Amino acid sequence: MQQVVHDPDHMRALVHEARAAGQRVGFVPTMGALHAGHASLVARASRECDVVVVSIFVNPTQFGPQEDFTRYPRTLAADTALLAAHGVRWIYAPEASSVYPPGDATRIVVGGPAVRFEGEQRPGHFDGVATVVCKLFLAVPADVAYFGAKDWQQSLVVKRMVRDLGLPIGIVVCPTMREPDGLAMSSRNAYLSVADRPRAVALSESLHRAAELWSAGADTATIERTMRETLSSHGVVIDYAALADPESLDPLPKNATRAIALVAGRLGSTRLIDNMELPTRGSPERGAET
Amino acid sequence: MQQVVHDPDHMRALVHEARAAGQRVGFVPTMGALHAGHASLVARASRECDVVVVSIFVNPTQFGPQEDFTRYPRTLAADTALLAAHGVRWIYAPEASSVYPPGDATRIVVGGPAVRFEGEQRPGHFDGVATVVCKLFLAVPADVAYFGAKDWQQSLVVKRMVRDLGLPIGIVVCPTMREPDGLAMSSRNAYLSVADRPRAVALSESLHRAAELWSAGADTATIERTMRETLSSHGVVIDYAALADPESLDPLPKNATRAIALVAGRLGSTRLIDNMELPTRGSPERGAET
Numbered sequence: 001m002q003q004v005v006h007d008p009d010h011m012r013a014l015v016h017e018a019r020a021a022g023q024r025v026g027f028v029p030t031m032g033a034l035h036a037g038h039a040s041l042v043a044r045a046s047r048e049c050d051v052v053v054v055s056i057f058v059n060p061t062q063f064g065p066q067e068d069f070t071r072y073p074r075t076l077a078a079d080t081a082l083l084a085a086h087g088v089r090w091i092y093a094p095e096a097s098s099v100y101p102p103g104d105a106t107r108i109v110v111g112g113p114a115v116r117f118e119g120e121q122r123p124g125h126f127d128g129v130a131t132v133v134c135k136l137f138l139a140v141p142a143d144v145a146y147f148g149a150k151d152w153q154q155s156l157v158v159k160r161m162v163r164d165l166g167l168p169i170g171i172v173v174c175p176t177m178r179e180p181d182g183l184a185m186s187s188r189n190a191y192l193s194v195a196d197r198p199r200a201v202a203l204s205e206s207l208h209r210a211a212e213l214w215s216a217g218a219d220t221a222t223i224e225r226t227m228r229e230t231l232s233s234h235g236v237v238i239d240y241a242a243l244a245d246p247e248s249l250d251p252l253p254k255n256a257t258r259a260i261a262l263v264a265g266r267l268g269s270t271r272l273i274d275n276m277e278l279p280t281r282g283s284p285e286r287g288a289e290t
Numbered sequence: 291m292q293q294v295v296h297d298p299d300h301m302r303a304l305v306h307e308a309r310a311a312g313q314r315v316g317f318v319p320t321m322g323a324l325h326a327g328h329a330s331l332v333a334r335a336s337r338e339c340d341v342v343v344v345s346i347f348v349n350p351t352q353f354g355p356q357e358d359f360t361r362y363p364r365t366l367a368a369d370t371a372l373l374a375a376h377g378v379r380w381i382y383a384p385e386a387s388s389v390y391p392p393g394d395a396t397r398i399v400v401g402g403p404a405v406r407f408e409g410e411q412r413p414g415h416f417d418g419v420a421t422v423v424c425k426l427f428l429a430v431p432a433d434v435a436y437f438g439a440k441d442w443q444q445s446l447v448v449k450r451m452v453r454d455l456g457l458p459i460g461i462v463v464c465p466t467m468r469e470p471d472g473l474a475m476s477s478r479n480a481y482l483s484v485a486d487r488p489r490a491v492a493l494s495e496s497l498h499r500a501a502e503l504w505s506a507g508a509d510t511a512t513i514e515r516t517m518r519e520t521l522s523s524h525g526v527v528i529d530y531a532a533l534a535d536p537e538s539l540d541p542l543p544k545n546a547t548r549a550i551a552l553v554a555g556r557l558g559s560t561r562l563i564d565n566m567e568l569p570t571r572g573s574p575e576r577g578a579e580t
Contacts, residue, residue: 008456020310099456105402106420106454112395130396131455138456164396165421166298166389166428 002084004091008099008139011092015053015141023050027142027169029133032056033073033187034082037177041146042086044174053140054083055092057099061107062128073190092140099135107131110164113156113249117262118273121239129154130161137167144170148177150184152260152275153249176274178204184274196267202234203263206241207276210261214243214278220252223261231265239264239271246277257281292374294381298389298429301382305343305431313340317432317459319423322346323363323477324372327467331436332376334464343430344373345382347389351397352418363480382430389425397421400454403446403539407552408563411529419444420451427457434460438467440474442550442565443539466564468494474564486557492524493553496531497566500551504533504568510542513551521555529554529561536567547571 005011018025026049028041038054045052056079063069076093083091107127114126137145147155155173162171177185182204192200206227213223220243227241243252246260257280264273295301308315316339318331328344335342346369353359366383373381397417404416427435437445445463452461467475472494482490496517503513510533517531533542536550547570554563 009458012458101453103402103450104454105400105404106451107399109397109399110395112393114395135456138458160393161396163391164394166425168299168302168428 002080002088002091004080004093006093006095006098008094008135011053011090011094011139012141014090018051019141019143024144025049025051025053025140025142027136027140027145028052028054029136029140029145029147030054030056030079031058031072031187032079033075033190034079035177035185035187035189037148037150037185039082039086040177041148041174042083042088044172045144045146046087048172049143051090052086052088053090053092053142054088055094055136055140057092057094057096057132057136059099059128059132060096061100061131062125064122064124067122068188068191071191073187092136094139099132108134108161108165110157110161112160113153113247114160116244116249117240117242117264118153121264126154126157130157133158134161134165134167137162137169142169144172146172146174149173149277150176150186150274152246152262156247156249182208184272186272188270188272191268191270193268193270196235196270199234199236199267200272202231202236203265203272203274204276205234206230206263207261207274210243211276211278214259214261214281217281227261227263231263236265236267236272239266241265243278292370292378292381294370294383296383296385296388298384298425301343301380301384301429302431304380308341309431309433314434315339315430315432316342317426317430317435318342318344319426319430319435319437320344320346320369321348321362321477322369323365323480324369325467325475325477325479327438327440327475329372329376330467331438331464332373332378334462335434335436336377338462339432339434341380342376342378343380343382343432344378345384345426345430347382347384347386347422347426349389349418349422350386351390351421352415354412354414357412358478358481361481363477382426384429389422398424398451398455400447400451402450403443403537404450406534406539407530407532407554408443411554416444416447420447423448424451424455424457427452427459432459434462436462436464439463439567440466440476440564442536442552446537446539472498474562476562478560478562481558481560483558483560486525486560489524489526489557490562492521492526493555493562493564494566495524496520496553497551497564500533501566501568504549504551504571507571517551517553521553526555526557526562529556531555533568 026045108130241263259278262275316335398420531553549568552565
């Protein structure tokens, strides 16, 4: 039933054929090392679509020269088994040379929501993300693609690119999946030492503290200070801990009613990120994640 | 018969429908102000395809701040008549706000063949070209698109982008059309004063001199000096006059067998460019344009 496809032209033809036959095609782009977060995207795609394509490609251009490209976990056998269990029809696993042909000289550069946070911490990261996602969308011209809210800024960058270029694909952003102690699921959690693993709860804890203070009417500076204190108290070396507009990621204006809290930091050599949309202020209802 | 389409989603649906019905769709992207050069592209597309789409969009992002965007000729009524006479089915004429939505923050940046010549003379020009051509190809997902050799470097940039991103469209580059005296047809020729018009022959003349010297075995420095002398003698203010590799546009290695000659310069406030592929050295056959 399940088929691994390497060639982009073959992949595109299969998707076109399925859509021409009236099937709705869902696409989940991944770098492999699949966990329950990915599984939730695949499950959502399976519910909403007739056919699901999952790509597995560890994209070199979104890693900085000092980053973890070479040691990024590669677990293809386990990934394939997980996807088979979820009824995924096609795994798109292109060769690096077909994604980046010799003499490759083209990059997609997104400004706006890509500029702050990860954009500052990881120069070129979102150029690599936007470029590979565009190429994947051209090879897998699905009806809709699924991304995780864990990489909130990435989802904003992808949505902006899709809108700006007019790529004919819908984008669905799915809730972050968490370990029982609150740690957001990530392929990079596997890097954490036994000693650091319990400290990693600091990220989600700082976000919950932010949500409480936000709902209680605290100001941005107070909330951000508390987030930093929570992270530091667990030994996290902070890259950023901030509130921002959830769509533009611009700094919050005074009297903002909507906000997202974003954190990034390091435990040993492991870099972790997390975020949480905060409940609309003054609203009687709270968001799903608070 | 002929239909002007403004909406990208509508345009895409029409092209998909035609292709699903087994028709081969050809696409000629233009900025309007159509002349016999454009007509030759349309004629070629009509011979090779069942349906032809021509876009007319004066793309602001490929003009520099000091360039001629506002005065660029706009001749929609004449353009429409010309395209009707050529049996063009669809004219795609998007609004600027649908090509560049508010908050637009995405650019496609090509290196390689985009770096020298026009890339140096017009910073950002090819980012604007690559970005708009990608958007046009997504709105008009034709089988094949036609470009003029007059903008040789542009055609290389487009081909590189298409290959690098994996855009599923073929690119055909058609010979430059010329006035009886040799001047390459261009919408910008309309800017030339009566006094400057005869001087504009200098560009094609310099290219013919280059071809003669190249065939006679002259070295690059001699050929480039002669090109500059020819241009200067007619009063052209030179931007560049050079030989390069016809695919990469890199400087020619010693003993190169293939070359292109490229010139750019100004007469008054009118900037003109031209180029010519030189006959393969040592080959008994000459290229079509020499």
